[in-house]
Amino acid sequence: MLLPKRSPPGIRLERKKDASLLNWNLKRPYPPETIHITVPSKATPCVRTGDKVVTGQKIAVPQTQNESVAGEGVSIHAGITGTVERIAELPNALGGKSLMIEIRRPREPKPTPAWDLRKDWEQIPAEKLAGIFQESGLVTTDPQMEPVHLKLARHGGARTVIINLCDPEPYITCEQVLALSHPVEILRGAELLKKACGAEKIIFAIENCNGEMIELIKSKIYFLTWSHVEVRTVPALYPQGLETLLLQEWFPGEACSAVVFPASTAFTVYEAVALGKPFYERVVTVGGECVVEPRSLWLPLGISFQNAIQACKGVMREPRRVLMGGPMAGEAQASLDVPVTAATSAILALPKEIAKEVVAEPCIRCNLCVDHCPVSLSPAMITLAAETKEFSTAREWGASECIECGVCAYVCSSKRPMLELIRKVSSLKESEVLHA
């Protein structure tokens, strides 16, 4: 009505990606002595203590594999060659415990097997792709870690596949570096995803400040002469580039007509189908001001954070906080012995002047959180209600629709723990809300 059109929601953060982009050639570190591979709840280990395994060997199978062809779980594969030391509940990076398989490598590490290109991979029919994805253990390389075949089944009628090349968080460059190194593989992976879900179009989402990447992808599309692939830019703002916001911006009101995958997932899809390589490693950014040589590199799933940081020559000063993920939505770690998973996009060691301790003050209703919320919620109202234990009011104001991007807490003048309060409301069960 009285207001001008709303500008793209989000905040402009200092990007701090230069340090890790200096070393943008992707390397694999020397294999660690042990790795701890997380077994998801819907998979069962198929190896026993003392078994010898090789890189890429299946070590866990989906629980429903015998009953239905496309069960809910995915297979899990060994990231290094070695011996299964133990299968036990061990701490994970989210502060809980998960079932993990510990593999210890021999004194002299074995060379990684070469994965040769299959001749007929382009002729594989669409209906067989879901089975390959499940067998190869493909999950999305975002915090949700949803099995790729399940996500495709959920978006059965999607007409567009969006490949997300954005790294909206500061420091993180894993998608960018992977796309600069393997643009054609990502394009072919995207084509396979399009084929698997029967879509008609592919859109590459790239941040508008990333001109080099835009030109690179456009040139590869030109050489492949694919007219159904399009490059679209998103503003270089946080949290622009998140799946929810891409759908909200480009497909308002018809979110089911598109499905979003990170570029690294498209790459793993290509490797699984064209090379037959299962998913056992991913590109992770190890960075932050405290790391000696910040960079993005290939890390086997299950490598500890300690070893990952050591692969970048360790730390030069004591960090205040070590994070899994970016500084806006990442998880602070209580131990460095936790393993890398498919959701680990970055390991950051931040010093005290960046990760400052803050003292919360009362809300003065300055509206900054409301104005900056990318999903147009009223974080002030939700958190004020949560503080007074009026959880049903907080729910009414849409606490469950929060995407937990952390923008409200970032901009808050009073430094209130907004995300903590919103999470508290979201995590409560209906009965607890009514009781409160």
Next chain:
Amino acid sequence: MPETGYLQTRQLPPHIRSTDSLAKRFWGQGIALLPIFIAACFTGHAGILRVLLICLVSVVSVEFLIAKLSGKKDNLHNGEAVLTAALFSLLVPSRCASEIIIFGVFIISIIRAMFGGTGTYPLQPLLLARAILQLSFSNKMGEPMLLAGEGSLWVLVSIGLGGVLLMSQKKGYWENPVFFIAVCAVFKILGGAYGITAAFLSSVLFTAFFLLADPVVLPLTRRGNIYFVLGAGILSSCLEAGGFSISAATCALLWMSLITPWLDVLIRPVTFKSIKPLKATHPR
């Protein structure tokens, strides 16, 4: 890697914060008032400095006493109490008796303490205190001399400069002062009888920039703010038929503050419910 304190506690995201703070906001607003005090000294209103001094001394004393008695942190460190005292000194006549000024400052601090401190009060303590003084000492309380009479061009310029300083800090919506000034100007033109004087403009600008700058009593959306400001402008103009006064603006703002909770409930941000939200953080 050294195994020390940084791994002992688990912190929730975000792990970085903006450089904004309450102290920055309040002291920034205080700095925006400086041109007005400087202009007052050079336009024969130096008496206002006496009022300012009384306000500052009494606010420091009262806040210190309240903090001692209640065992809570005082509001002096973040500049809120000092800002309120400085604003209050501009709202009372410069020849006002010292005891009335001290009583006013006492009311402000008591009201703020009663509701629980910063950010908790439903009505601006500053305006409430002025309204109470107006009712209690109606013969001694009038319009502030800086903004009454014929007015001064320099005072007008200083208020405008203060407003520009305040807006450059980007702590509020630009629509608030613009819409308020527009509504008051329209009513003044419709009233017709008295032309637009420097005093009228000074009072309107002062209200638009400084009295409408307290976000605690304003609605939580930009649209809500616009309705609040329009309502305040209309009420101020209607209460002082054919003109504008700080007393009328005080009443109008207090009235509008009372309906802020309704504005908050009625005017909500428009959410995008068609899309299933996917969290940016890791699911637990």
